[in-house]
Amino acid sequence: MAGRARGSIGPAAHRDRIDHAPAFHPGLTSDDRADSGRHSCLRSAGRAGREHAPRTGERADPSDELAPGDRIGDFDLLLELGHGSFARVFLARQLSMQRLVAVKVSTDHGTEPQTLARLEHEYIVRVYDQRVLPEHGLKFLYMQYLPGGTLAAVLQRVRDTAPEQRTGRLLLDAVDAALEDKGEIRTSGARVRDEIAALTWPETVAWLGRRLAEALDYAESRGVLHRDIKPANVLLSADGVPKLADFNISFSDHVAGSSPVTYFGGSLAYMSPEHLEASDPALPGTVDDLDTRSDIYALGVMLWELLTGRRPFPRIEATDQRASVEQSLAARRRPIAPEFLDDLPADCPASLRRVLLTCLEPRRNDRWANGSELARQFELCLDPRARDLVDAPPHSRRPTGPLWPLPIIAIAIGLPAVVAVGYNYYYNRTLIVSKLTPQAQRSFDYVAAVLYPLAIVLGSLLILYTARRIVLVPIGLRIGWNFTDETLTRTRIDALRFGDRVVGIAFTFWGVSGLIFPVMLNLIAGGVPRGTYAHFLLSLIVCGAIAVAYPYFALTWYVVRCLYPVFLVHGQSDTADVGHLRRLAARTGFYLTVAAAVPLAGVTGITFLPGSQIESVIWAVRILCVGGIVGFVLTYLLYRVIQKDLQALERVADAEARIE
Structure with a gap:
């Protein structure tokens, strides 16, 4: 490897596993191992069969030799931020620009850099460029460094906090903990942080949702689908602003050599019904059926989980991939059960409940048509008077019947x-x-x-x-x-x-x-x-x-x-x-x-x-x-x-x- 100059590696506590950092591998996965274990698959571009990912413990790329302290070309690797089956992510210093960047190291395959190069949006992680080391078969994708952690860490705090104690401060506390863990200086007095601190927890979820919906709408306008929305793939700035990351299994219809079945996969726990169908060759659905409404469904699952602490579906007990898909699909073809509706906090506005339930409709034609429409709905949820006009509170006696x-x-x-x-x-x-x-x-x-x-x-x-x-x-x-x-x-x-x-x-x-x-x-x-x-x-x-x-x-x-x-x-x-x-x-x-x-x-x-x-x-x-x-x-x-x-x-x- 080039220029190895071993330095201080840092404590092992800083090396997050994949469950607490962005996922960087294609395949069908469940974020919660207690639900269904880990499943991976690839749909080949030329047939309906499957190529199985490497078995547990195997490496699909030579990046195992890299470690914090290495210098690779223009980058000093400082800290490993996370890793998956096919990639590792490091915090690095780019010497030529004298800036901190996140460097994703993977084998040289896929069209992710070309896809992400099309996306310049305030709520999408910005990709600066890529470097290829053909002699090592490695690709370096370096991008905007966001020190605030991911929504996966926020979700863990939600589960550890009583519903009545959750407010916008919870998001900021998770961000500050991530900053402290990385030795970053906390931001204080920022307008965005003051805005978040004043929100209730349901309003905070709507605040996050609006920005991520805008990101999906922007990506769709560039012909890009994400196809792996989950908490670990939403990074946070020091002010708590969410940015969508990890388009490694996304699809762009404007990139040469890309097709919907290339690196097909996703996270089982957040997949829409049509995505689940497309993941199983025995079912009638195909990957061509996926559009932005599938991403909206996954976003709805993730936001519901942030709001309540658990997903709106029963736990999956199956141990094999086929059974997991079948059980998940059966659960998502039904309306949300009352036991999960009861998870909604007492201060959840009727508007937010309606918006999330629309995201989670089993039939994609019944969901929000695009990210822009969804973003408008989340904006409505943030205005107390406007949301009470649109969705009357339970105690309201306003005449709303069709014949009134x-x-x-x-x-x-x-x-x-x-x-x-x-x-x-x-x-x-x-x-x-x-x-x-x-x-x-x-x-x-x-x-x-x-x-x-x-x-x-x-x-x-x-x-x-x-x-x-x-x-x-x-x-x-x-x-x-x-x-x-x-x-x-x-x-x-x-x-x-x-x-x-x-x-x-x-x-x-x-x-x-x-x-x-x-x-x-x-x-x-x-x-x-x-x-x-x-x-x-x-x-x-x-x-x-x-x-x-x-x-x-x-x-x-x-x-x-x-x-x-x-x-x-x-x-x-x-x-x-x-x-x-x-x-x-x-x-x-x-x-x-x-x-x-x-x-x-x-x-x-x-x-x-x-x-x-x-x-x-x-x-x-x-x-x-x-x-x-x-x-x-x-x-x-x-x-x-x-x-x-x-x-x-x-x-x-x-x-x-x-x-x-």
Whole structure:
């Protein structure tokens, strides 16, 4: 070997076995030996059979001769960080750059360097370059050195800590222990560390999940699948930031000489059902069936394990590979059993439970479609107000059933409409109709009895037509229908504009009535005093304000709190939603002004009446003013709730824009 200059090797305690460091061997493995033992296999590129990995104790490469203290070309090997069946990893000093790097030493095979060279992402371990020593048959892959250990060490701390004592500090304590073990200086006062320290443990898991989901999405966009997601393959920076590592059995469709069956394998404990099927030649699945949804499944298993301390499946007792695969596959084709659901901590948000269960769906079509969609869901889990909007807490009495929109719409529109119609009828009959002949009064009553119900029926039909998508699409989503992105986008926009459209219909009908009733009075009475039109105008302004302000706030509250979040549950939104949410917030302020004008308009109206007429309507105006004040207080309270909810939803949409 080149330039051996033996130095201080360091204590044996620093040499982590493969269970506590990134795995560097292809094959089908179980991380937990108590579950199923260790299994390895390779699928050959040309046939469905298997080439078995070297037996226990054998070495597939000549790297056994390397040890800390050696100098190999440009690298001084300082410390062995971990090793597997086909590779060893050292902490090394790169002399030419005067920096610490992690050097993975393996036999010269595979396309991992070419695959990793395509990946430059903040949550993926950065590979700098490779060196090949053909005379020794070795390949040196040197990459970013991360001193914070792996999630495997964090998982061990989770198992050793009572659920009620787990917080974001647990992650930082594991990182600090790894730093101390390697003689590194702890980082203090970093913004990221402060952010983690303030999180609950479920929020910490969501925080990690969002970043790893972004890494998977980025890798997928470069045509790369990981195919071996597990705690030992997630490295941590000194600040606790996770970075995905060990793409040694990954597949890139952009690298020459790479194929899905090259170095096929993975970790049995985290495999998706389709991955398990592809690992057994007796089963119908093939490696071509794997896509990023298989990585999402494995990520879900790993995060569930971090959250609860154990995986969401029974322990595997089989001693041979075929039986292990069969038992694992049978367990993962079933929904998560109640005994594992009970492992979720008491402070686990409903959103995080839903997101992880979606990752673990047996059918891949039922999982999140890609890493970007999953990352948005994890971001949602980190916003307390937004996640409670999307996934109502267990004690919430929020109306979320599929048929609730219909009674909500009917009540929100009907009650203010009845008040407005009653006030309008009393006001006009007292000041105008009562002065007509008895025959004209009877005719007026007949016209009112026809026009008011007709207006209500026509208005209701128009409103139902306007609401057709926001009623039917959520029902369809609930029962499993698939909708095009265009339909879902139009439905979201319909939901955010629904309040405006409804009050627009109501205001239009009141405006039309302002034209019809004076005409009808002229036809019935043969002419009315000119001041009559002013009375009609004033009463219509008041009634129009009632029909516009109060329904708007009731409907918008329901849309923002109960209806629009339905689409976030299904991962449906885009960056354009930010603009719609902001415009909705601005319009809500305008309608608050309209609500405040209701009692003012009533008082202003009577100032134009002669003194003899004021007394006849004074009680109606007083009731209107008191009711208007109470209505304004209620709308103001709804306004504040709506604004806070819109801000929460906007934060989620903004996060989606950043992720995309």
